[in-house]
Amino acid sequence: MTNNAAVDGGLQSAMRRALELAAHGPATGVNPRVGCVVVNPAGEILAEGWHRGAGTRHAEVDALAQLAPDAAHGSTVVVTLEPCNHVGRTGPCAQALIEAGVARVVYSVTDPGEHSCGGAERLRAAGIDVQGGLLADVGEAFLGDWLSAARLGRPFVTVKWASSLDGRAAAADGSSRWITGAEARLDVHRRRSASDTILVGTGTVLADDPALTARDADGGLLARQPVPVVVGRREVPASAALFAHPQQPLFFDGLDLSALLADLHTRAVRSVFIEGGPTVASAFVAAGLVDEYLAYLAPTLIGGPRLAITDIGVATIGEQRRLSIHSLDRLGDDVLIVARPLTP
Incomplete structure (x- = not known):
């Protein structure tokens, strides 16, 4: 029998860790600070990643790169910002997660970007369980001026x-x-x-x-x-x-x-x-x-x-x-x- 309280607590702990990782990224510039944690069905951390700035691997791809091929299959990915859904200097993170065979994606803040949003819908269309809004208040406060600039243009x-x-x-x-x-x-x-x-x-x-x-x-x-x-x-x-x-x-x-x-x-x-x-x-x-x-x-x-x-x-x-x-x-x-x- 699954202990839902324990599962939710484990996800919150993973999200807090993802926020810690995100803080390693640059606090200024066009890109947001994003952190990612990959956990197995038992709640154990398999990999961690964060975005290091424009032109570098996004947090999800950075975490997946720490794993052997197929090691992320069936895992849960916990990320501070909704996975992106566009091609810029790097490819869409949503597609990378689909190709990795993850079972679930949990994110804190919805991506407000006109071109980068829609990752959650793409993941759901591929049959992946998606949950948004985990520790949203903390995530919104962390993203601060980047989030405001993205929303206001x-x-x-x-x-x-x-x-x-x-x-x-x-x-x-x-x-x-x-x-x-x-x-x-x-x-x-x-x-x-x-x-x-x-x-x-x-x-x-x-x-x-x-x-x-x-x-x-x-x-x-x-x-x-x-x-x-x-x-x-x-x-x-x-x-x-x-x-x-x-x-x-x-x-x-x-x-x-x-x-x-x-x-x-x-x-x-x-x-x-x-x-x-x-x-x-x-x-x-x-x-x-x-x-x-x-x-x-x-x-x-x-x-x-x-x-x-x-x-x-x-x-x-x-x-x-x-x-x-x-x-x-x-x-x-x-x-x-x-x-x-x-x-x-």
Whole structure:
């Protein structure tokens, strides 16, 4: 007699292992991080695999490659994302699983890709038992900005600012170093490194001459550096610090923000980290193109006109843009509030 609770627990354990494997893959770029575990009918792990980046074997094929021919016959494949159903740089994983003779496929998140989706249907048509949605909340959280970019057809957009408790991002003379403390600034650099791009306006470049790099506590460059994106029509001098950035900067006039994001999407950019200034950040907010807000609040008061966000098209209180608090963290003396737009 089959113990269904034990079977379900075993699948959850295998899925958690698949998520651990997926974390070995690159966190940025066009491809998702995917992990795969192949188990036999007794629940024993036969093989493991993960996707190592564009052009490499997908997680399912990577796991199958660890096995001898026919060794996967009758097995259960546990994978974090629905097996793909298209030919790109590699063949469709759904077909590879069919040819391997697996009996069952269990996945966490449905593939939202226009060209890559449909793997589950292809597997079922071949007589394979398919179950989707296992630990879906965990899988969705893990895939994060890639999943959002795949669904929206544009990069995931984060707007960040650091301000006093009264919402000021700088003093009246424009000086802003430093409102927040060292722990908050290190957190910003960590998040920069995790993003594909870092975006600012020409006003910020001309006023502050930022390097737009991601750095450690000692000022050294982190291993991953976001591509600088500069928005605006004013000319940036050749002596600007951003031209010494390890990545080649990209420039846009900013007249059409949706077109800007569409262009970045074609360049395999899946995340945009907007650091300012207030004019550019507010333009993205007003256009409804922000997916996440990071507000670093320092326990200080500044007053004056230098607000973190300016006009976003709210003329009356009924038009205010309500957000939901995703997380709230203490960073030294500062507080980080992560908020996201309310979904309808």
